[in-house]
Amino acid sequence: MTARTSTDAGRDIPEATVARLPVYLRALTGLAEARTATCSSEELAAAAGVNSAMLRKDLSYLGSYGTRGVGYDVEYLRYQIAREIGVTQDWPVVIVGIGNLGHALANYSGFRSRGFRVVALLDADPSRHGEVVAGIDVQPFDDLEEIVAEHGVAIGVIATPAVAAQDVADRMVAAGVSSILNFAPTVLSVPEGVDVRKVDLSIELQILAYHVQRKNGIVEAEEEPA
Amino acid sequence: MTARTSTDAGRDIPEATVARLPVYLRALTGLAEARTATCSSEELAAAAGVNSAMLRKDLSYLGSYGTRGVGYDVEYLRYQIAREIGVTQDWPVVIVGIGNLGHALANYSGFRSRGFRVVALLDADPSRHGEVVAGIDVQPFDDLEEIVAEHGVAIGVIATPAVAAQDVADRMVAAGVSSILNFAPTVLSVPEGVDVRKVDLSIELQILAYHVQRKNGIVEAEEEPA
DNA sequence: CTCGGTTTGTTCTCCCGTTCACAAACTCCT
DNA sequence: AGGAGTTTGTGAACGGGAGAACAAACCGAG
Structure with a gap:
């Protein structure tokens, strides 16, 4: 042994x-x-x-x-x-980017019931601040570091537009977040030791589209000159 | 050759x-x-x-x-x-289940810009019918067959609660849908030849949680009796 | 206590996916 | 025209994951 x-x-x-x-x-x-x-x-x-x-x-x-x-x-x-x-205890999670998808994620009951607790919703857009979503009010993105430190947040969710995602990720990592779930359609680069999982809705559809086309592919044939 | x-x-x-x-x-x-x-x-x-x-x-x-x-x-x-x-042409897509997630999906601009067109939003709940989301009004789920046939829909998106997902999938397949993107947290069983891709938000978080725990694992140790 | 039936845990094998390494092929400069 | 420098396309090695098959272990009946 x-x-x-x-x-x-x-x-x-x-x-x-x-x-x-x-x-x-x-x-x-x-x-x-x-x-x-x-x-x-x-x-x-x-x-x-x-x-x-x-x-x-x-x-x-x-x-x-x-x-x-x-x-x-x-x-x-x-x-x-x-x-x-590791879901016998609760994991604190922050969600950044409270657009359509952020809304949906904040309201998603599956998180709470499976060992995750949304401790903060952050958005860079001041017009959203104070809005209450799923019982939590939206705070400025600049509160990130404070919230991560206070709650010991290890997992961050990015639901921002693609252009903002890398900046958000950098700030998260600097603040101490070690795992990121990324919904933004972009490739994140993070230091060694940080985990990133990406969920890309349109990529999933494109994969399906490929298979549909392949199934129907026998019908239409020519594309290139003979 | x-x-x-x-x-x-x-x-x-x-x-x-x-x-x-x-x-x-x-x-x-x-x-x-x-x-x-x-x-x-x-x-x-x-x-x-x-x-x-x-x-x-x-x-x-x-x-x-x-x-x-x-x-x-x-x-x-x-x-x-x-x-x-196969995204040089547009693919018609139906979304079933217009809750929080369905809303977000209907509004997601990435679909339209990448070769997908949402042709219908369906929901079984009559109180939602007629509501306009992203410029499309929500129709009864029973319109599924008609819409699939009319637009030649091959791809369906399921954003319903878990209990409804299998029924929705069965109806979709019967109507002629050959590819399904499933957001409901459940395992779908479909006949041969039908493609299913699943996106499960809480599973992604749980995978991240495992890795966080693994990274921190050196700190706390004992769990079982010696 | 022994035997038949059942189900787990594990070994072995095959296959897919990833990476390395290099020959083939192209451009540009002299 | 020829050679040096680049970059693609691919053959081969490598590693991990998936499925089949079987031995080990458990239960219950007689």
């Missing part, structure tokens, strides 16, 4: 697995609400929309939380996954 | 490449707006936030559109990628 402390039974979880853990968590929550006490990897995998072998392998990175011949205890596994992700 | 028609110089583009083409397209648009006529793979890769070797390999699936020793013609490459993705 290599040198390991007793607490970290599963080091270095693959990124692909990390991305699926929240899906499993949601599926388990659904099962728990349906009063299901136990489930097999087959059932859980079906609920999560994945292969059962992959599910078992994913879970094995966390530890050995199932019982052979029986399956998984829904509540127990749910807690273990939540603990591994 | 294997049997190939003259038109399809690049069959079966890898999925990972398809997902990056819109990023390249956006970077090229930015360069074009900056009056840049030509760019090297190194420059374009930097603008897109990827490795230059990967960029070149990605582009090579489309064909040989660069000039060795020179680089790529911005306008020409932009057109070729747009054509490959």
